[in-house]
Amino acid sequence: MNIGDKVRMLRAKEQGVITRFLSGNQVEIEIEDGFRIPVMQSELVVVSPMEAERFKPSGQAAEVREAFAPQRPLGQPGQVLASVGFYLAYVPQNDRDVALYLVNNTDWEVLFTLAEEREGSYRGLQSGTMKAKTQVKMAEIYAMAKFEQWPTLLAQALYFRPGGGQPARMPLVKRLKPRAQAFYKNKQIVPVLGQPGHVFQLDDETTNASMAPPTSDGLKTAMLTPNEDVAIVSVERPNSVVDLHIEKLLPTGNSGRKPDEIVEVQLRAFEKNLENAIASGMGEITFIHGVGTGKLRQELHRQLSRHPNVRFFEDAQKQKFGYGATKVTLK
Numbered sequence: 230m231n232i233g234d235k236v237r238m239l240r241a242k243e244q245g246v247i248t249r250f251l252s253g254n255q256v257e258i259e260i261e262d263g264f265r266i267p268v269m270q271s272e273l274v275v276v277s278p279m280e281a282e283r284f285k286p287s288g289q290a291a292e293v294r295e296a297f298a299p300q301r302p303l304g305q306p307g308q309v310l311a312s313v314g315f316y317l318a319y320v321p322q323n324d325r326d327v328a329l330y331l332v333n334n335t336d337w338e339v340l341f342t343l344a345e346e347r348e349g350s351y352r353g354l355q356s357g358t359m360k361a362k363t364q365v366k367m368a369e370i371y372a373m374a375k376f377e378q379w380p381t382l383l384a385q386a387l388y389f390r391p392g393g394g395q396p397a398r399m400p401l402v403k404r405l406k407p408r409a410q411a412f413y414k415n416k417q418i419v420p421v422l423g424q425p426g427h428v429f430q431l432d433d434e435t436t437n438a439s440m441a442p443p444t445s446d447g448l449k450t451a452m453l454t455p456n457e458d459v460a461i462v463s464v465e466r467p468n469s470v471v472d473l474h475i476e477k478l479l480p481t482g483n484s485g486r487k488p489d490e491i492v493e494v495q496l497r498a499f500e501k502n503l504e505n506a507i508a509s510g511m512g513e514i515t516f517i518h519g520v521g522t523g524k525l526r527q528e529l530h531r532q533l534s535r536h537p538n539v540r541f542f543e544d545a546q547k548q549k550f551g552y553g554a555t556k557v558t559l560k
Contacts, residue, residue, distance in 0.1 A: 230256070231334075232420070233311075235276040238268065244276065250418040252425070311336045311361075312398075313432050317384060317405055318419045319412075320426035322370065324560045327427070329367040331384070333359040334420040337398070340387040343367065345380035346404070352380075364421045373538075373560075374510035381406040384431050403431045409508035410501075413538075466509040467502040470554075472517045473525065495525055500532075507538045507559055515545045519553045529555060 230236070230247065236258060237244045245258035248265060255267045314334030319327040333339045342356040355367055371379055386401040407415070412427050419426040473495045475483050483491060499516055506514040518525045533542045538560050545556035 230270060230273070230275060232314075236273040237276055239272050239274060250420065252417050254418065314420065314430075315339065315386060315401065315432040316420060316428055316430055317382065318422065318426040318428045319371070319407075320419060320422070320424055325374065326370050326372055329354075329369045329371070329382075330364050330419065330422060330426070331359065331367070332364045332419060332421050332428075334362060335388075336361045337388040337390050340389065341365075342383075342385045344383045345369075346383055347380045351383075362421055364419075373507075376409065376412075376508040376510065379406065386431075401432055405429055405431070409504050412508070413504060416537075465505055466511070467505050467514065469511070469513070470515045470517065471498070471502045473498055474517065474519055492525055492528070496528060499529055503536070503557070506557075511559060513556060513558045515554055515556045517554045526553075526555065533557060 232247050232249060234247050235244065236247060236256075243260045245260040245266075247256050248259050249257045251257055251267055254270050256270055256273070257265050257267055258273070259265045312335055314332075316330075316332040316334065318330040318332055320330055322328050329343075331341060331343060338361060339359045340357075341359060343354045345352045345354060354369055355365070357365065359365055382405050384401070384403045384405070388398040388401075407427070407429060415427050415429060416425060417428050418424070419428055475491050475495065478494055478498050483494075486494070495518070499518075502514065502516075516529060518529055520526075530542065533539050533555070540558045540560050542555055542557045545554040
């Protein structure tokens with residue numbers, strides 16, 4: 230099951246086209262009226278190419294199907310190439326470590342190099358050639374507890390496809406160092422590999438569009454010029470006890486905020502401190518939420534119960550905080 234496949238729901242009449250993979254073994258599909266909906270992969274079946282051709286969808290879904298359609302072999306009339314889909318993925322090996330993968334979900338062969346950059350020093354990790362629709366596992370293992378110490382990764386790629394009729398493509402040069410918040414939000418099924426991981430797309434429509442044949446100066450510039458959209462990680466290690474009372478978060482006053490708006494401010498502070506605690510390798514953190522109506526405590530516990538990096542949580546030191554604090558133990 231890949232992006233662009235036409236699928237049918239097993240328990241409903243709707244059909245659609247897969248537009249992206251979501252977490253929890255779900256995919257997003259665009260149905261014929263143009264709406265995009267999440268569906269479990271187990272509830273879908275891929276429509277055969279012959280059936281898809283005979284029963285073409287109409288409207289916007291037809292346009293999406295054409296844009297994401299599974300690619301035809303070289304040489305057929307109306308050939309469409311998947312030119313976008315080069316990924317870097319951090320794939321969990323256990324609850325402490327992740328492995329590094331490069332994924333080529335395009336129709337091009339890719340000659341690649343991958344290296345680490347630490348404070349100006351360069352360390353090559355691997356180089357090689359990736360066939361279309363393949364993945365390569367690097368030898369590197371990174372510890373989640375040392376997230377803030379992970380290096381910047383430098384990926385470079387040259388694109389190749391045998392035969393004539395293909396526009397030349399500019400090389401790809403990309404640096405990546407994920408932010409803590411983006412890292413956890415980017416968890417999904419890794420294309421080609423089919424396992425859950427934290428996925429970052431190294432190419433996009435702009436950097437990977439087919440271009441005129443490059444000059445030697447253009448190649449040199451593309452390979453040596455740093456990419457400006459480097460994602461720099463900046464993780465502030467929070468205190469072991471975080472007070473979520475609004476007067477602590479907004480010492481200058483809450484400016485007449487409504488109760489729901491106050492809770493929203495408290496939740497944003499909770500989420501930020503929790504993610505920073507995870508990224509900085511803390512073993513536990515305590516949140517003081519007070520008793521009040523219990524709405525904030527209930528929402529904190531709801532989020533903690535579903536968080537993949539929380540081992541368990543409990544009321545913290547009743548003799549000190551009463552029932553107004555929650556202690557969280559992290560994985």
